[in-house]
Amino acid sequence: xxxxxxxxxxxSPTSASVPMIVMEHxxxxxxxxxxxxxxxxTVRTGEKIVLCGPSGSGKSTLIRCINHLEAxxxxxxxxxxxxxxxxxxxxxxxxxxxxxxxxxFNLFPHMTVLQNCTLSPMRTRGLDKKAAEAIAxxxxxxxxILDQADKYPAQLSGGQQxxxxxxxxxxxxxxxxxxxxxxxxxxxxxxxxVLDTMISLAEDGMTMICVTHxxxxxxxxxxxxxxMAAGEIIEEGHPKDFFTAPRHERTRAFLGEILRxx
Amino acid sequence: MxxxxxxxxxxxxxxxxALSAVGFVTGAVFGLLIALLRTSPNAITAKIAxxxxxxxxxxxxxxxxxxxxxxLPLLGLKLDAWIxxxxxxxxxxxxxxxxxxxxxxxxxxxxxxxxANALALSYWPRMKDIILPQALRISLPATVGFLVQLIKGxxxxxxxxxxxxxxxxxxxxxxxxxxxIVYSVVGLLYFIICWPLSLYGTRLERKxxxxxx
Ligand SMILES: Nc1ncnc2c1ncn2[C@@H]1O[C@H](COP(=O)(O)OP(=O)(O)O)[C@@H](O)[C@H]1O
Ligand SMILES: [Mg+2]
Numbered sequence: 001x002x003x004x005x006x007x008x009x010x011x012s013p014t015s016a017s018v019p020m021i022v023m024e025h026x027x028x029x030x031x032x033x034x035x036x037x038x039x040x041x042t043v044r045t046g047e048k049i050v051l052c053g054p055s056g057s058g059k060s061t062l063i064r065c066i067n068h069l070e071a072x073x074x075x076x077x078x079x080x081x082x083x084x085x086x087x088x089x090x091x092x093x094x095x096x097x098x099x100x101x102x103x104x105f106n107l108f109p110h111m112t113v114l115q116n117c118t119l120s121p122m123r124t125r126g127l128d129k130k131a132a133e134a135i136a137x138x139x140x141x142x143x144x145i146l147d148q149a150d151k152y153p154a155q156l157s158g159g160q161q162x163x164x165x166x167x168x169x170x171x172x173x174x175x176x177x178x179x180x181x182x183x184x185x186x187x188x189x190x191x192x193x194v195l196d197t198m199i200s201l202a203e204d205g206m207t208m209i210c211v212t213h214x215x216x217x218x219x220x221x222x223x224x225x226x227x228m229a230a231g232e233i234i235e236e237g238h239p240k241d242f243f244t245a246p247r248h249e250r251t252r253a254f255l256g257e258i259l260r261x262x
Numbered sequence: 263m264x265x266x267x268x269x270x271x272x273x274x275x276x277x278x279x280a281l282s283a284v285g286f287v288t289g290a291v292f293g294l295l296i297a298l299l300r301t302s303p304n305a306i307t308a309k310i311a312x313x314x315x316x317x318x319x320x321x322x323x324x325x326x327x328x329x330x331x332x333x334l335p336l337l338g339l340k341l342d343a344w345i346x347x348x349x350x351x352x353x354x355x356x357x358x359x360x361x362x363x364x365x366x367x368x369x370x371x372x373x374x375x376x377x378a379n380a381l382a383l384s385y386w387p388r389m390k391d392i393i394l395p396q397a398l399r400i401s402l403p404a405t406v407g408f409l410v411q412l413i414k415g416x417x418x419x420x421x422x423x424x425x426x427x428x429x430x431x432x433x434x435x436x437x438x439x440x441x442x443i444v445y446s447v448v449g450l451l452y453f454i455i456c457w458p459l460s461l462y463g464t465r466l467e468r469k470x471x472x473x474x475x
Binding site: 095120172 | 377379381384387392395399
């Protein structure tokens with residue numbers, strides 16, 4: 001399957017021509033179970049992808065292969081021009097450029113919001129405390145939570161925690177952001193504040209892959225929506241076509257399910 | 263019991279506390295190492311740590327003290343009783359603390375390691391800044407519980423002639439022919455040390471159960 005899009009939306013030809021992430025024939029096995037099968041995906045710089053599909057279809061596995069939280073077994077993944085293999089130096093370099101936001105936030109509970117944000121820039125990018133805190137304050141302000149900087153995660157609401165998690169990832173000044181169902185663990189009234197943060201990030205030109213079933217979000221920001229089932233990419237397209245005229249029966253069934261639940 | 267006899271008991275108590283402290287502190291240092299080896303991704307070091315723990319948990323402490331005290335001199339290492347029991351208790355404590363902390367490290371939610379990895383943190387900062395502080399908190403009740411066991415366990419050092427509280431008690435009991443009084447005092451001294459620790463451990467446990475709900 002080919003994935004390079006002919007629609008050139010970006011004004012800058014150089015950045016548009018450089019793919020940020022390239023996955024070629026990627027396969028991933030958990031023991032005898034094939035979780036990803038022949039995945040081909042190219043994400044251009046600045047592109048926003050929404051990844052959807054039924055539970056267990058391999059969405060998390062796919063994005064977790066990109067920052068090597070899972071090792072893939074076959075094929076090739078290139079991130080920012082670097083081929084992701086077993087070399088720890090390359091893995092580290094790629095992780096410094098790829099931010100990830102988890103469904104369960106995964107904030108460090110024994111550290112304040114500010115400490116959560118400054119730890120990795122200090123440890124991995126060699127910033128001193130002052131510089132790291134300056135970046136952290138700027139980004140906490142950006143996700144509108146600067147006033148909570150000295151609190152502990154447990155003192156915040158779910159939506160606030162997820163915004164902190166986004167700020168923490170942004171403090172690494174990544175080139176790509178991966179989101180794994182960032183609003184699925186939230187009470188409904190907190191979903192919007194997190195989606196708004198993601199939308200503003202998208203508007204600023206961040207390259208993003210978002211696993212989410214928030215179809216309103218997909219319509220608003222996605223350049224492409226990708227549908228997965230049983231470890232394969234079944235269908236992809238611009239949200240307008242994807243939602244109005246899905247080509248595959250499985251996609252139609254899935255969209256029907258999603259709409260019934262929303 | 264005369265004042266002098268009581269003083270002798272207190273000097274025994276001093277050695278009980280000294281042995282407990284040395285066993286616990288050096289045991290903690292090596293125990294941390296054992297816990298890190300046991301949870302390391304390297305299968306060989308993890309196995310070695312596993313066997314180390316199995317040996318010291320699977321044999322009586324008294325046998326371990328005998329091996330160090332009587333066994334090492336056979337290899338040409340002549341040891342003072344104090345050094346021998348200190349080594350014995352360090353080995354013993356390192357295995358138990360290693361196992362307690364292994365469990366605690368593994369009880370830290372996986373998401374913490376994943377978040378640290380996603381943030382490009384390497385092994386040491388991940389352990390030092392993220393996993394161990396949380397593991398220590400989780401392990402605190404069990405660690406305090408083990409310390410209480412260790413303090414009471416130091417009485418076994420009497421069997422290789424190390425004069426700690428219980429052996430001091432035996433001497434005084436033989437001298438005064440008043441074992442009931444003397445051993446009551448000895449028991450009371452152990453109790454005064456161990457009971458507050460036990461209470462503290464129970465309180466930590468309750469606090470932890472309350473916050474992890
Ligand atoms: N660590 C693992 N070990 C074994 N099987 C796994 C593991 N992680 C995921 N799987 C399996 O791989 C499949 C895809 O999982 P996942 O990527 O989490 O799906 P999704 O995110 O789309 O719900 C599922 O069937 C899941 O059970
Ligand atoms: Mg998932």
